[in-house]
Structures are given as C-alpha cells and as structure tokens.
Amino acid sequence: MVAAEAQGLVAMAAALTVLGTGLATAWAEKVIGAASVGAIAEKPELFGRVLPLVVIPETIVIFGLIIAFLLLGQIPETP
Amino acid sequence: MTRALIVGPRDDLEATVNTLYGLKLLHIVDHPPGAEGLDIGKPLSQASQASEILVKLRSIASVLQVPENAAPVPPDEVAGDLREKILALELNISEEDSGKKKIQGLLADLARKIEEITPFAQLPLRLGDYRGYENLEVFVGKVPKEIEDLDSATKDYEAFAVPGFLVMFVLKEHAAAMRDFLTTRGFTSVPVPEGEGHPREILAGLLAEKERWEARLAETEERLKTLRERYSGFLTAARAHLEVMVEKAEAPLRFAVTDHTFIVEGWVPSETFPKLQAELSRMPGLFVTDLEHEEHSAELADPPVLLRNIRPLRPFEMLVKLFSVPNYREIDPTFIVAVAFPVFFGLMIGDAGYGVAWLAVGLWLLAKKVREPGAFRDLVVAITWGGFWSLLFGLFFFAEAFGIPFHHSEHAVSPVEMLDWSAILSFDIPIYASLHKLEQVPDFIVLSIVAAYLHLLAGFIVGFFNDRAHSTKHALGKVSWMLILTGLFTVMLARTARWPEIDGATPFGYAIWHGPLAWFPKEGLPYAQVGFGAGNPIPWLSIYMLVGGIGLLLATEGALHLMEFFGLVANVVSYARLAAVGVAKAAMAFAFNVIVLESLIFPGLDGGNFVLVVLGFVFGFLFHMIVFLLGAVSAAIQAIRLHYVEFFIKFFKGAGTAFRPFGERTKSEV
Numbered sequence: 001m002v003a004a005e006a007q008g009l010v011a012m013a014a015a016l017t018v019l020g021t022g023l024a025t026a027w028a029e030k031v032i033g034a035a036s037v038g039a040i041a042e043k044p045e046l047f048g049r050v051l052p053l054v055v056i057p058e059t060i061v062i063f064g065l066i067i068a069f070l071l072l073g074q075i076p077e078t079p
Numbered sequence: 080m081t082r083a084l085i086v087g088p089r090d091d092l093e094a095t096v097n098t099l100y101g102l103k104l105l106h107i108v109d110h111p112p113g114a115e116g117l118d119i120g121k122p123l124s125q126a127s128q129a130s131e132i133l134v135k136l137r138s139i140a141s142v143l144q145v146p147e148n149a150a151p152v153p154p155d156e157v158a159g160d161l162r163e164k165i166l167a168l169e170l171n172i173s174e175e176d177s178g179k180k181k182i183q184g185l186l187a188d189l190a191r192k193i194e195e196i197t198p199f200a201q202l203p204l205r206l207g208d209y210r211g212y213e214n215l216e217v218f219v220g221k222v223p224k225e226i227e228d229l230d231s232a233t234k235d236y237e238a239f240a241v242p243g244f245l246v247m248f249v250l251k252e253h254a255a256a257m258r259d260f261l262t263t264r265g266f267t268s269v270p271v272p273e274g275e276g277h278p279r280e281i282l283a284g285l286l287a288e289k290e291r292w293e294a295r296l297a298e299t300e301e302r303l304k305t306l307r308e309r310y311s312g313f314l315t316a317a318r319a320h321l322e323v324m325v326e327k328a329e330a331p332l333r334f335a336v337t338d339h340t341f342i343v344e345g346w347v348p349s350e351t352f353p354k355l356q357a358e359l360s361r362m363p364g365l366f367v368t369d370l371e372h373e374e375h376s377a378e379l380a381d382p383p384v385l386l387r388n389i390r391p392l393r394p395f396e397m398l399v400k401l402f403s404v405p406n407y408r409e410i411d412p413t414f415i416v417a418v419a420f421p422v423f424f425g426l427m428i429g430d431a432g433y434g435v436a437w438l439a440v441g442l443w444l445l446a447k448k449v450r451e452p453g454a455f456r457d458l459v460v461a462i463t464w465g466g467f468w469s470l471l472f473g474l475f476f477f478a479e480a481f482g483i484p485f486h487h488s489e490h491a492v493s494p495v496e497m498l499d500w501s502a503i504l505s506f507d508i509p510i511y512a513s514l515h516k517l518e519q520v521p522d523f524i525v526l527s528i529v530a531a532y533l534h535l536l537a538g539f540i541v542g543f544f545n546d547r548a549h550s551t552k553h554a555l556g557k558v559s560w561m562l563i564l565t566g567l568f569t570v571m572l573a574r575t576a577r578w579p580e581i582d583g584a585t586p587f588g589y590a591i592w593h594g595p596l597a598w599f600p601k602e603g604l605p606y607a608q609v610g611f612g613a614g615n616p617i618p619w620l621s622i623y624m625l626v627g628g629i630g631l632l633l634a635t636e637g638a639l640h641l642m643e644f645f646g647l648v649a650n651v652v653s654y655a656r657l658a659a660v661g662v663a664k665a666a667m668a669f670a671f672n673v674i675v676l677e678s679l680i681f682p683g684l685d686g687g688n689f690v691l692v693v694l695g696f697v698f699g700f701l702f703h704m705i706v707f708l709l710g711a712v713s714a715a716i717q718a719i720r721l722h723y724v725e726f727f728i729k730f731f732k733g734a735g736t737a738f739r740p741f742g743e744r745t746k747s748e749v
Binding site for chain 2: 056058059063065066
C-alpha cells in the first residue's frame, strides 16, 4: 500500500514536470513567435535569424522530459 | 579573392561596362563619392530613357496582370525600337483600362440604384404616389420585423408592407405620435427614389441596363486577356532586357572618374583573374592589375565570399546562408551541416516506412516538380537525404516501418502489440531492432548525448582552426571547451553505465562505456548519492579534464566565459530532442495503429466484414499521412535548430557578403 502510494506520487511528479515545462515553453514561444512574425513582416530575410529564437524555449520542455524520465527511474517496484 | 583594379579612358566606359557584364566575373566594390578626391561617374546616356520605359512597362504589366513567371519570348524579338512598341501598347491598354474602370463605376452605380428600388417594386404604388401631399405625412423605411398593433398610435393611416419594409400614409396631426411609435419599434427611414412611373418597370429597366454593361465589361476583359496572352512573353523579355540595360547604364555610379579616365575596383576569384585580365586587355587603352592587399588590413572591407563545395554538398549551403553567409576568414561549415542535418532528421524519423516515403516523394519532386534551382529545391534535396537516412536507421537500427516493428517485443500483450512485419509478411525478417523506441527511451537519450558530443566537438574543432589563424589565445580557448565537453560527456556516460543489465538487456550507456570507450581509464571518485557507485565512479581523468579545461578557459577567455559552462550543459541535454521527437512520432504512429486495428481492421477480419477492413485501411492511410507530414516538419525544424542554436553559436561568426559578380541576375535571393 505504501509502495503503491509512493509509486503514484513519483508518477504524479513526473507528469507535473512535463505539464509545467510544457506550459512554460508554450507561453515563451507565444511571446517570441508573435514578435518574430512582426519582424519577418518588415524584413522577410530575417527568417533564418528569427527561427532559432522562436525555438529556443523548446529546451525548457526537453529538460522537463529528461527530469521526468529520471523521476520515472525512481519508481519503486510494485510489491 | 583578388582585388582587381581597372583603369581606362572615359571614351571606353560603355564598352568596358558591356564587357564586364558579359564576363560575370567581377564583384564591383562601390566607390564612395568624393573619396580620395575622386567623384563617382554619371549614368550612361540611355539610363533615364530606359528607366522611364521600364516604369511604363511595369504599369502595363500590372494592368494586364502578367504573371511574374511568364515564359519570355526569345530575346531577338524584343530587339528594335522598344520604346515605340511599349508606348503604342501603353496607348492601347490605357484606353481599354480606362474603359474598364468606367464600366465598373457605372455598374456599381446601377447596383446601388437597383438595391434602392427593389423594395418599392414589390408594392403596388407608383413613385409619384409617395410625395406631394398637403395633409399626409409619408413614412417609408425598413423595419426589423412586422409591427403589430399599429392602431395603438392612431387609426388614421394607410399602410403597405412587405417583409422588412413598410410604407405608411398618416394624417399630419398624428404624424409625430406615429413617428415616435415607429422609432421605438426599430423603424429606419429610407429616401424615396427620384422619378415617376412604376418602380417595377424602373427596376426591369435598370436590370436590363446592368446586363448590357456586364456584357460590355466581359468583352473588355476578354480583350485585355487576349492582350495579356499575346504580350506577356514580350513584356517579360522586355522587362529583363530593360533591367539589364538600366543596371549597365547605372554601373558608372559605382566607379570613380576623373575628367578623362575611370577607375573600377572589385573582387575576382583569384584563379579567374588571369581570364578577366586577358579579356579586358583586348580592349586598347584599358589597364588591368591586381592590387596587393593584406589579408587582415583594416582599410579594405572584407572580400566577398564565394562558397565552394563539391556538388552533393551544395544544396546544404542554403541552410548555412539562411543563418548567415560565412565571412571571408572562417571555414565554411557546410560540410558538417550536410552530414549532420540528414542524420539527425533520420534519427528523429527513424522508420523505414516513412523513410521510403520521403525518399520517393523527394526524388519525385526533384524529377518532376521542383526543377528550378533555388532555395526550395535545396530544401527538398536536404529532406530527400533525410529520408534516405531515415530508411537506413529504420531498417537496421530501429527495425520498424509505419510504427509496426519487424519483430514484436517480448513485453507485448495485446494483439496489436503482437503484430509485426514478420507475421504480416509471414517471413522472418533477419534484422532485429537495436533499439525499441517506445521501451528504451533512456537508451535513446544516451544515443542523443553521443550525437551531441560528436556534433559539438566538430564545432569546437572548426572553431579552433578558425581562431588559430589570427589568435592563439582564442584557439586555446576552443581547446579548453573541448576538454570541458569531453569531461562532461564522460561523466554523463559513466552515470548511465550504472547497471550492466536492465530487463535482460544491456543499456546503451553501459555498452558504449565498456565498448568503444573501454580504453578510457575508469578509476575515480565514487559519489553514490547522485548515482556514481563503486562500479561506476566519476573518472579521475574526466575531473582533470573539467578542472584543467576551466583553468585554461580562465587563462584564455576570462572569468565571464565560465557562465557559458552551464550553457554547454544545457546544449548537450538539448540534443535529447532527437530522442523526444523520435519517441513522440513512434508513439503517435503506434496510437493510430491501435485505433485503426482494434476498432476497424481486426473486427472486420474476424467478422468477415470487408467494408470495415477497407475503411480501416483508408483511416490508417489518413492517420499515417498526418504522422508522415507532422513528423517531417518537426524533425526538419528541430534538426535546423540544433545547428543554428547549439552548433553554430560555438564557432560560427558569419556576416560575410556573398560574392555577386556584376552581370549575374538573380531572381530570388535566399
């Protein structure tokens, strides 16, 4: 029973990690994306410069994913 | 690049410009007006006339709506007096165009009149009936819905109504009350059209008139269309001809001139300089020489850059240029991009089915659709190579196609999980998966980190050679980064190599640590709290590399660069997106397979209902189409991003000027 509870908590923690980092990434990309489209409308040749800026926050969710997998590795075996 | 200097008498200016334009060898450097006491030249005599005709031609082209990519007629057909031809055409077309505009105005006017009179035409009253009363007030207007209890305001009225429209005659003394009543019911008054007669007849007349004018408009448009078909080739060719003429005529603006001579400076690829010299020397009075220039002189701006790669790598130059043109002093990183981009793409897709599909689609596009060289063709080439690598990885490494493995995993329980290609083809495929995406995510991440190490190390090595040319200190800085990166990488691998076996399989980290990296001294510092037990201590060598690297970094680049250490850790981890995209795509394909197989195909096969089976295949095709497109879009973007953000920032400075010889016309620039 205790082990099952611990298992659930770890799984919950992993889920929360991905949820939080996913939301953070989405928010950051929203802001940058809107600004970038404005910049591209003015100067289309900026596309190459702007694309990396837009995708930079994706690293946040990748970190979340890694942490989630590290957490999942901590799940105790079911009794 | 060689700095070329051409000096000649002003009388030969035009001939020289023509020759240079034809040679397409010289990247002209603009002479700043007034520099060194020399002024810039004046445009050739035909410049103003040519640009005037060009303006007229562009306006004609826009009236005729000549498509941008219309096929031009052969150049000899635009010879002769262009000016006369274009002026005649302009006269012809402006007449048609103003006629068309007039008719459009008339039609708009008619449409407004028709709209006004339509509600009146439904009532049995003549237009004269609406005005000229002494004791009556007339209300005409729109109503939102039928108004009931009109009698409540006054009884002395006569009303005519059609849905949404109301006409009412009221005695003058009751008019105010009725107006208030109607206004509260949403009545808006409408003016009565001028004129006499019955509205129905007027409407019929208007409609007939509209029809006549529409026919006229169609005729005019037909004529314009004929003109477009006849002249679009001519216009395109003439435009190209004139643009060349204007560019040539305005070239002296970029030259330095004295009273009797002109001077042109520019860059030529060193090996073609003799050709330029030979060609120009044929003209008497011209003096051509190469200026000595110091590679690092501050006076001269950097020479332009002409990227030279072997043919198969050339499409990938586009990906580099999209970020920035390399500058004259650094190594063009295209050769690494050309290998790493398709490999990353292949790792992320990693499915033989999608690999074959992309390879086929790419080759088909290249052969049939995207024939013109340009950025789009380059992108298609890059993705075709990506498809090729996906096929390789999908076949020999992941051993799956369309989310269905060649052999089902030992953990499979449900019938969908049990399904594999060996069973479908009833033939034992002799290739086994080295990595099962959905079950070995940590292994996939380890693989990504290995890719990160190799990729970033390549970046630092290129950076080392870039810096070595002008500063040993910065070059040593790159060495310190290589040490830090290697130390970091070995520590990460040592931690992943904790267990020799998980679920009966050797984890990748262990296999690499004790396989290809077996030579690496393994003794070190155990630190069990964070996963470095006695079996896999933090290697001393890694610690030395980290400490030594940081020390060297402090000595060469300064303390501020220490901050980038964390950036480097983040960069390495960032490559885990290779695993993330790969797993997400595989999971999507698997989920779609479950939906289609469990709810349509399996029940259909069991019950002998072939409609269900066919439906299942249709849905399966649609679902896989989604994975196919979405997967490629995200894989391409992530692969590009890994280059732009993680890789280029390590060494690539860019900001070069692309070599663009005088006389070369580019339709679209990247």
